[in-house]
Amino acid sequence: MSGVASVAVSDQGDTDVISARANTRALIExxxxxxxxxxxxxxxxEDRFGPDEDYAAHYAALGGELPARQVNAAIRAIYAYLDVRYPDEQYRHCFPSVETAIRDLFGQQLVADEVHRIVNTFAFHELGxxxxxxxxxxxxxxxxxxxxxxxxxxxxxxxxxxxxxxxxxxxxxxxxxxxxxxxxxxxxxxxxxxxxxxxxxxxxxxxxxxxxxxxxxxxxxxxxxxxxxxxxxxxxxxxxxxxxxxxxxxxxxxxx
Structure with a gap:
């Protein structure tokens, strides 16, 4: 009996693994x-939205002047708004934007420049x-x-x-x-x-x-x-x- 045949008989598991790898390689190639x-x-x-995250630091670097507590609370609320909708099938083809979340949560409380800073701050913390x-x-x-x-x-x-x-x-x-x-x-x-x-x-x-x-x-x-x-x-x-x-x-x- 040849050496290759001996391996096939005595170590069928390894042979199956080799065959599976070859099939996978062929499919991928x-x-x-x-x-x-x-x-x-x-x-x-990515997704640096932990409970102790300081969102106000990046917001302030963008020139924002809202109080740090308000900024941190706003970003956490926006994240929660989007997070609960992400696995929901009814939003699969109409997932809301960060700006939509801001409008739904805060209405017209924020002027356009502040909305832009909040969106940018959210993106900065979402980015990896x-x-x-x-x-x-x-x-x-x-x-x-x-x-x-x-x-x-x-x-x-x-x-x-x-x-x-x-x-x-x-x-x-x-x-x-x-x-x-x-x-x-x-x-x-x-x-x-x-x-x-x-x-x-x-x-x-x-x-x-x-x-x-x-x-x-x-x-x-x-x-x-x-x-x-x-x-x-x-x-x-x-x-x-x-x-x-x-x-x-x-x-x-x-x-x-």
Whole structure:
């Protein structure tokens, strides 16, 4: 009996793992487009809305003059307003903007300049950062795939685009969907399908990469797209699960 056959008989489990990895690699390599989630996938340190967060510091740096207690209370109220609506299916295709939350909560109490400062302060605390290693991973993946970003954020996108520019990745994305542009949040399939139409790509040519089984995998399934989960998320319907985007990148680049 040959050595290879002996391994197959005595260690079937390892052989099954090798076969599964080969099948996963083949499926991923046949894709042309990666639709990438952002938070927890290649951006981290976002959503700094803890109970002890001082929102007034950034607000004051913008030239605002409202009392710190009022600013902190306002941001907490806005976050609570949006947070309770985010998982609610009735808001999936009409998720309110930060400005809508301000109007609903405070009416006309704030003048336009103050609304702008409050929105900017909220965005500053919602924003994360892209680590250099993840920026490099995006560059590596872009050599093999067309990249697009499918992003749920509550505030307007300018600070995120600035972070994309700082990290040197803004030009890697052939298309981006920011939920604050259109009010449609995952797991609706609409943003996924919109990006495919924009890129002229069929669902079977694309792969979603995200860290949420509910939002990323759920939206991908509804759109007929395969999905890989990262960030320790796992689900039987995912093509594969990786510890993070760096591990996925290493898997793609490793010799067959």
């Amino acid at each position: 046949e894709k042309k487009v990666l639709l990438l989630d952002m938070n927890g996938t290649f951006m981290f340190g 950062y892209i680590p250099a290693a993840y920026a490099q991973a995006l560059h590596s993946l872009n050599r093999r795939f067309t990249l697009a970003a499918i992003v749920d954020i509550w505030a307007p996108k300018p600070l995120w685009l600035r972070e994309f520019e700082r990290a040197g990745v803004v030009d890697l994305f052939a298309a981006c969907s920011f939920s604050s542009d259109h009010g449609v949040v995952k797991p609706s399939p609409q943003p996924f399908l919109h990006l495919l139409r924009e890129l002229g790509t069929q669902p079977d040519q694309a792969l979603v990469v995200g860290d949420s089984a509910r939002r990323d995998l759920g939206g991908a399934k509804a759109a007929g797209i395969d999905c890989v989960l990262v960030g320790r998320a796992e689900h039987a319907d995912a093509v594969a699960s990786f510890a993070n985007l760096l591990q996925l990148c290493d898997f793609v680049e490793a010799p067959a």
